[in-house]
Amino acid sequence: MSAVNTVRHLRRAVHGIRWYVRELSGEAVYDRYVAHARSCDPDAEVMTRREFERSRTDAREADPREGFRCC
Amino acid sequence: MPEPEATPDTRRTGLTPKSIAIWSLVALVGAAGWGVLALSRGEEISAAWMLAAALGSYAIAYRFYALFIARRVLKVDKTRATPAERLDNGVDFHPTDRRVLFGHHFAAVAGAGPLVGPVLAAQMGYLPGTIWIIVGVIFAGAVQDMVTLFFSTRRNGRSLGQMARDEIGPFGGAAALIAVFAIMIILLAVLALVIVNALAHSPWGVFSIGMTIPIALLMGVYLRVLRPGRVTEVSVLGVALLLLAIVAGGWVAESSWAGTFTLEPGTLVIWMIVYGFLASVLPVWMLLAPRDYLSTFMKVGTIVLLALGVVIALPAMKMDAVTDFATRGDGPVFAGSMFPFVFITIACGALSGFHSLVSSGTTPKMIQKETQVRMIGYGAMLTESFVAIMAMITACIIDPGLYFAINSPAGVVGTTVQSASEAVANLGFTITPDALAQAAKDVEEASLLSRTGGAPTFALGMSEIFSAVIGGTAMKAFWYHFAIMFEALFILTTVDAGTRVGRFMLQDMLGNVYKPFRQVSWKPGVWFASAVVVGGWGYFLWVGVHDPLGGINQLFPLFGIANQLLAAVALAVCTTLLIKSGRLKWAWVTGIPLAWDVAVTLTASWQKIFSEDPRVGFFAQRDKYQAGIDADKVLPPAKSLDDMHTVVTNSTVDGVLSALFAILIIVVIADAGRVCLKAIRNPEGVRLAEEPHTESKLVAPAGMFPTREEKAELVAAGLGTGGGMRKESAPGESQGDVPAGTGAA
Numbered sequence: 001m002s003a004v005n006t007v008r009h010l011r012r013a014v015h016g017i018r019w020y021v022r023e024l025s026g027e028a029v030y031d032r033y034v035a036h037a038r039s040c041d042p043d044a045e046v047m048t049r050r051e052f053e054r055s056r057t058d059a060r061e062a063d064p065r066e067g068f069r070c071c
Numbered sequence: 072m073p074e075p076e077a078t079p080d081t082r083r084t085g086l087t088p089k090s091i092a093i094w095s096l097v098a099l100v101g102a103a104g105w106g107v108l109a110l111s112r113g114e115e116i117s118a119a120w121m122l123a124a125a126l127g128s129y130a131i132a133y134r135f136y137a138l139f140i141a142r143r144v145l146k147v148d149k150t151r152a153t154p155a156e157r158l159d160n161g162v163d164f165h166p167t168d169r170r171v172l173f174g175h176h177f178a179a180v181a182g183a184g185p186l187v188g189p190v191l192a193a194q195m196g197y198l199p200g201t202i203w204i205i206v207g208v209i210f211a212g213a214v215q216d217m218v219t220l221f222f223s224t225r226r227n228g229r230s231l232g233q234m235a236r237d238e239i240g241p242f243g244g245a246a247a248l249i250a251v252f253a254i255m256i257i258l259l260a261v262l263a264l265v266i267v268n269a270l271a272h273s274p275w276g277v278f279s280i281g282m283t284i285p286i287a288l289l290m291g292v293y294l295r296v297l298r299p300g301r302v303t304e305v306s307v308l309g310v311a312l313l314l315l316a317i318v319a320g321g322w323v324a325e326s327s328w329a330g331t332f333t334l335e336p337g338t339l340v341i342w343m344i345v346y347g348f349l350a351s352v353l354p355v356w357m358l359l360a361p362r363d364y365l366s367t368f369m370k371v372g373t374i375v376l377l378a379l380g381v382v383i384a385l386p387a388m389k390m391d392a393v394t395d396f397a398t399r400g401d402g403p404v405f406a407g408s409m410f411p412f413v414f415i416t417i418a419c420g421a422l423s424g425f426h427s428l429v430s431s432g433t434t435p436k437m438i439q440k441e442t443q444v445r446m447i448g449y450g451a452m453l454t455e456s457f458v459a460i461m462a463m464i465t466a467c468i469i470d471p472g473l474y475f476a477i478n479s480p481a482g483v484v485g486t487t488v489q490s491a492s493e494a495v496a497n498l499g500f501t502i503t504p505d506a507l508a509q510a511a512k513d514v515e516e517a518s519l520l521s522r523t524g525g526a527p528t529f530a531l532g533m534s535e536i537f538s539a540v541i542g543g544t545a546m547k548a549f550w551y552h553f554a555i556m557f558e559a560l561f562i563l564t565t566v567d568a569g570t571r572v573g574r575f576m577l578q579d580m581l582g583n584v585y586k587p588f589r590q591v592s593w594k595p596g597v598w599f600a601s602a603v604v605v606g607g608w609g610y611f612l613w614v615g616v617h618d619p620l621g622g623i624n625q626l627f628p629l630f631g632i633a634n635q636l637l638a639a640v641a642l643a644v645c646t647t648l649l650i651k652s653g654r655l656k657w658a659w660v661t662g663i664p665l666a667w668d669v670a671v672t673l674t675a676s677w678q679k680i681f682s683e684d685p686r687v688g689f690f691a692q693r694d695k696y697q698a699g700i701d702a703d704k705v706l707p708p709a710k711s712l713d714d715m716h717t718v719v720t721n722s723t724v725d726g727v728l729s730a731l732f733a734i735l736i737i738v739v740i741a742d743a744g745r746v747c748l749k750a751i752r753n754p755e756g757v758r759l760a761e762e763p764h765t766e767s768k769l770v771a772p773a774g775m776f777p778t779r780e781e782k783a784e785l786v787a788a789g790l791g792t793g794g795g796m797r798k799e800s801a802p803g804e805s806q807g808d809v810p811a812g813t814g815a816a
Contacts, residue, residue: 023171024178025302025364029162036161053299056162057356062591064355064571065230066163066433069179069363069564 029056073754074653075146094134101127108198108392115387118464121197122381125205125460129453132209137449140214144649144657145221147441152767154227155437164228166769167437168793169446173775175437177451178367179429180216181374183262183526183562184419184634185459190525191627192416193466193474194404195397197390199413200463207414207421208456211664215422215638216430217448218645218661223431224438225761231431235644235739237760238651243742246735247640248576251428253731254633255573256604258425260611261630262562263347264622265524267339267612269555272517274332277339279320279552280559281332283362284346286312290361306364310372313365313560317552324515333517336616343566344609350563351570351601359567366561373557377461377533384539390467390474395499403479403498404523405624406686411675415631420459422668424637426452427644439794442773450775465532466525472502473510473519477528480621481521482708491520513544514551523623530554566608573604614721619709620692628679629725629732635672636732642668643743651750651757658747669740676733680726689726693719768797 022028030052037044047055060066086094104124107116141147158164167175192200223229229237232251236244270276290309294300323332334342350358396402397409405416419425430448438447466474475498476484476491484491488504495502511519514534519527534550542549575591577600582589588596615622642665649658682688685695696718699706709715750757771794772781788797 020171020174021303023168024174025306025367027300027302030300032165033161036159036165050299053294054356057295057354057360060360061355064568064575068428068433068568068572069182069561 074656094131097127097130099127101131103127108201112392115389117385117387118381118468119385121201121388121460121464124201125457128205128209129457132213133445133449133453136209137213137217137445140217140449140660141442141445144654144660145218145441145444147221147444147773148764149440149442149773150764150767151441152765152769153224153438153441154435154762155439156767156769157762157765158227158436164436166439166771166795169439169443169771170775170793172434172437172439172443173447173451174371176429176434176447177454178371179433180423180426180451181370181455181458182419182565183265183558184423184425185455186462186529186558187265187525188417188419188631189459189463190466190528191404191478191623192413193390193463193528194394194402194478195409195413196393197388197463197467198392199397199409200417201460203413203417204421204456204459204463207417208452211638211642211668212420212422212426212456213449213452214661214664215424215641215645216426216452217444218649219427219430219641220435220438220448221441221444222645222648224435224441224444226435227762228432228435229760231427231641231644234431234648234760235640238644238647239739239743239746243643243739243746246738246742248580250633250636250640250732250735250739252573252576253728253735254425254637255569255576256607257611257626257630257633257728259347259566259569259573259608260615261623261626263340263343263566263608263612264615264626265526266559266562267336267343267616268522268524268623269526269530269559270334270339271336271522272333273324273555274329275320275324275515275548275552276555276559277332277334278323278328279316279556280563282316282319283313283365283556283560283563284358286316287358287361287365290364291357294361295356302364305361306368309361309365310368313369313556314553317549317556320552321515321548337613340609340613340616343612344605346563347566347570347609348601348605350567351574351605352597359564359571362560362564362567366564369557369560373554374458374461377465377536378457380533380536380540381461381464384536386464386468386536386539388464388467389469390471400684401686403475403483403624405627406684407628407675407678411671411678412628412631414671415628415635415675417459418631418634418638420456420462422635422638422664423455424634424639424641427637427641439769439771440767440773443771446774462525462529465529465536467532468535469528469532470502470506470510472500473507473531474528475500476502476507477519477522477531478525479521480523480619480624480708482619482621484521486520488518488520513547515548516551521621523621525623526555526558529558570601570604570608573607574600577603614717614724617717618721619714619718620721625721625725628675629728632672632675632679632729632732635668635675636736639665639668639672639736640739643739647743647746647750648759650747651759652761653754653757655751669736672736673733676729676736679729680733689722689729693722693726696722770794770797 030049033052034046037046100123104120104127107120108124155164155166159166189200226234232244232247235247270280286309290305293305323329400408405412434447472495475495484494488507491507492502492504530551533554534547537550538544538547578588578596587593611626615626618625642661645661646658646665649661678687679689683691685692696706696715700715705711705715709718770784770788770790777785777792
């Protein structure tokens with residue numbers, strides 16, 4: 001395997017891990033929300049990240065059953 | 072209702088010679104593991120055999136039994152759009168990559184449970200518990216999770232309670248609701264008790280766990296004010312601070328502050344109750360959300376590390392395969408014989424009713440394809456079962472004498488290493504007082520005697536494994552406290568989150584009486600309901616710490632019965648749904664585990680209520696101590712008449728609760744049976760609350776790795792391995808930007 005190939009594989013692996021961690025930790029939720037809102041209407045008004053994250057914790061406050069973890 | 076037609080995809084495919092060879096090899100590995108586990112007597116065997124038995128069995132079960140259930144029984148339909156696809160709102164309903172959802176689901180189902188039960192069950196030797204963990208998960212636990220997930224997916228992610236109400240009736244539904252509430256209280260009490268027992272008289276532990284509160288607050292402010300949503304960076308920061316807190320705990324324990332952080336169990340209970348109340352009324356962002364991130368990072372990281380450690384170190388198991396307590400039923404950790412009490416003690420890891428709450432509700436709203444229920448429902452539960460196997464290994468690699476000195480109630484082992492050594496000898500094991508003192512010194516604790524609840528035993532085993540791989544004896548104390556921290560962290564998170572869920576349910580119930588209770592923003596209602604829930608588990612926690620007979624010994628069977636009761640509710644709902652949807656001939660798939668679970672739970676309840684052995688039966692215990700009070704005699708292990716009164720009150724409360732749980736099981740089963748009979752007699756009259764079929768436009772593989780046909784389908788749709796919407800139907804909706812390299816993630 002050539003060095004170029006190794007670098008390409010490595011870069012892809014790092015990219016994949018970063019994607020997985022962002023998805024799993026919920027960091028990517030905001031991007032998904034914006035993409036979803038824009039997909040229906042490109043000029044849709046979207047919440048800022050700050051507003052969005054606040055609305056998420058507020059929702060959890062209102063119904064704690066979401067995201068409950070088991071013993 | 073007629074049996075649903077098989078979809079074209081569910082045709083049985085022939086096995087190639089190559090796959091026959093591979094699966095024969097897997098079967099041989101598993102069989103070799105089982106053979107060595109079952110046949111060796113009196114010699115130490117390597118944990119490798121237990122891993123071989125477990126992993127071999129899991130692989131076969133996943134490949135064959137789970138596939139059979141998915142294709143033949145449930146008839147999962149990849150042409151049917153899931154709620155995530157139909158109701159996609161970008162937030163709670165959203166088709167999520169199967170590998171990510173597997174992670175979410177696993178993190179949500181696996182907690183402290185699978186680490187505690189197997190450790191306690193090890194008093195009967197490693198074999199009974201191991202058999203139950205592996206066989207139980209394959210035929211009961213993973214089936215329950217997968218089938219619940221499937222049916223909830225067909226119902227827009229309705230919760231177990233809602234499904235019970237819709238499909239069985241208001242009576243069964245109400246019983247299910249009460250069951251969930253009661254279980255929550257007992258669960259929180261038992262988990263909190265585990266932590267109190269691990270932290271009592273341990274300045275190192277108290278300091279490092281105490282530090283998690285400012286760390287969580289700091290993370291909370293960071294996420295709320297400084298950089299909203301940057302979870303990864305704040306978690307990395309949090310974990311670094313956490314490790315620092317563990318190291319600093321060691322410094323504190325050796326400094327003049329040690330006295331300040333050396334707390335009695337009773338004091339810890341009060342702190343725990345105050346913490347539980349405050350944490351549950353504070354805003355989510357301050358404590359709960361950051362703690363959740365921390366504990367998830369720690370959980371996944373530590374479990375991966377532990378698996379690596381076990382595989383690299385391959386320790387030898389010192390515990391007997393089967394001890395005499397299995398048949399005699401007089402073990403010090405919990406009383407009662409192997410049947411039914413091993414099956415009660417090990418709930419999480421084999422069959423856990425609590426999972427049905429996660430499998431219905433959250434996960435079904437995010438699943439891309441019905442075909443993925445096998446990977447996510449069955450697969451995640453197999454993984455949890457593997458965690459339970461590792462917990463069993465950690466308990467069995469430490470010296471059995473030490474195991475019993477740690478896990479027996481204080482009334483049995485006494486307070487000195489000499490008395491403990493004698494008590495262990497009476498139980499039929501040996502350990503010298505010096506060895507006991509040395510074991511405590513190795514992990515820098517004042518004493519390890521009677522640290523019941525499983526966490527210290529697990530931590531000791533884990534430190535043994537880790538120190539064999541990294542750092543040697545010098546690192547033992549660090550790894551021990553690392554393990555305690557790891558368990559304490561997610562137990563405290565559960566205490567907070569569970570109190571909130573309990574409060575929410577209580578507010579909902581009270582809302583029927585007085586409307587404002589239902590408003591979650593009405594502060595007096597929130598405070599009152601929180602106080603009731605905290606008071607509920609706080610009572611059992613207080614009692615558990617002060618019970619002369621040992622809190623874990625008394626309360627853990629109740630917790631197990633409660634958890635298995637919830638499993639009975641879930642399996643009854645699943646069986647009812649199989650029958651109502653025309654799958655009567657397959658009803659045994661959940662029907663047999665249901666019958667087993669009911670037999671276990673009702674036998675255990677019966678013995679807990681009616682047994683004449685005061686060690687087992689709560690009321691016999693009550694009579695014995697009441698008679699003692701009447702005769703003005705103090706019966707050991709009670710030390711005073713006050714102790715005697717404590718025992719009488721506790722055994723009465725516990726006995727009444729056992730009876731309540733048994734009645735609830737019978738109500739749910741009877742109501743489900745009525746509905747099933749009606750459906751069998753009159754199949755035409757059945758009405759299902761199932762959502763109608765909508766054609767799916769989403770393409771995604773069923774398993775972790777796409778098959779050849781799935782790859783071709785993905786390529787044809789122009790998508791990556793993550794799957795997504797077909798390009799022509801929904802431009803811009805694609806998730807095909809997932810990098811190809813993530814296939815192995």
